[in-house]
Amino acid sequence: MSSDLGRLSLNTMTTKGWTLRRAVEATAAAGLPAVGLWRDRVAEAGLDDAAKLVLDNGLRVSSLCRGGFLTGLGDGREALDDNRRAIDEAAALSAPELVMVVGGVPDRDLLGARTRLAERLAELVPYAAERDVRLALEPLHPVFCADRAVINTLAQALELAAPHPARTVGVVVDTYHVWWDPALAQSVADAGAQGRISSYQVCDWLVPMAADPLVSRGMMGDGVIDFASITAMVRDAGYDGDIEVEIFNETVWATDGVTVLETMKQRYRELVLPSL
């Protein structure tokens, strides 16, 4: 592993076309120390085989995506069960962080959705704590408030995390979701002071956007995000964990994965590394 890549992690969504095996082997070959995994790819490979594959390739799992979707109407049993399975999977993979995309607004009652979320998160915390998995609350860009996540700023994620121990509930800083936030510097500092930064994920905000904001994430340098300042905030907040590149983008997905990995390394060295 090149020492300057010692914190760079490939989120497997970036090379969506690859099997888990292909992604893990290519990540190791590219000199990266870590992978961020999605549950569907893990399920395809089989949980035990996936864990062994990562280990055999000398990698660590930076995070597992994803738990969450806890805002639904009804008793929420199904979602809670699924989250417990996700926690178990994270534990089996030695993934320290389970990324939580918390869920949207099923009706028109935004406050109700947030209340259900807080209640159901509280139910999951002891289960996660016993398995030494941290629930990493991911504030999503407000464009996703209706359909994916009713938590849209880092400050709001910290408020949701506050009743719980920092070792069991953290927050994700994903540049795509937080770059616009006028309170970002303060919130990142707060997250760091609380020991709650679970993950730092980097990708760019493209202009113009793709028709679907979900796949409008770009390679670092292709959009408007200032990685130097956000990375410096995260550094100054004391975060020393992995830095994941997670890109949902049809053009990136149509590109050969090895090329994507090389571009990712180059952009990381140019735009992120100098501020670490």
Added chain:
Amino acid sequence: MSSDLGRLSLNTMTTKGWTLRRAVEATAAAGLPAVGLWRDRVAEAGLDDAAKLVLDNGLRVSSLCRGGFLTGLGDGREALDDNRRAIDEAAALSAPELVMVVGGVPDRDLLGARTRLAERLAELVPYAAERDVRLALEPLHPVFCADRAVINTLAQALELAAPHPARTVGVVVDTYHVWWDPALAQSVADAGAQGRISSYQVCDWLVPMAADPLVSRGMMGDGVIDFASITAMVRDAGYDGDIEVEIFNETVWATDGVTVLETMKQRYRELVLPSL
């Protein structure tokens, strides 16, 4: 005019296909007291004729759209000149409020864009004050941060307004832009306490979104926004001005304007009026 429509205003963008004359006459015929005007329609009609047309139809102008775009690189002279013209036009139309869409990030320096904005706003304030026009800062949904407005929450708009008198710099509360904001209730209350609510605009957030978020605004009731709670916040903040319906939406634009006006009245009566 039906007395229960005494605060309802048609923003002419909602009936985009209409000339100014058609929009003004139909608004009056529909029993509404006010119109929100866009500068392009005013220019087509001619400024003096537009002012006369509104007056002759017994209407008032709730707001003029729009000034702003003050974040560009360079000396900003052109943008400032255009904003002075917009202020003059608002004065000529007896429009008390000039809606400001402040401009996006021309490079990767979001803080730089916000700094230029604050400086250029300060240059415009005396000019607007002399003409008794209020600059109504509109926080846009964060999905527009890159390309349209680096002000994305009401709290942030209030901070930008703070150095200036409330009679010259206000803020717009547009449900589409602010509905997701976890600090909304507090920010609306603050805006009211400061006497800075320039305009209350209503339209809905559609799910799924249109491919272009600019035209994903929907008729009240067609999306996920809870108009009862946001309207109550605005009411409790002491706002007693006009309530504009401003919808950018291809389907609405393809519908006959008279039908749009009738639907708008019905939805207003159902979803907004009960909370006023």
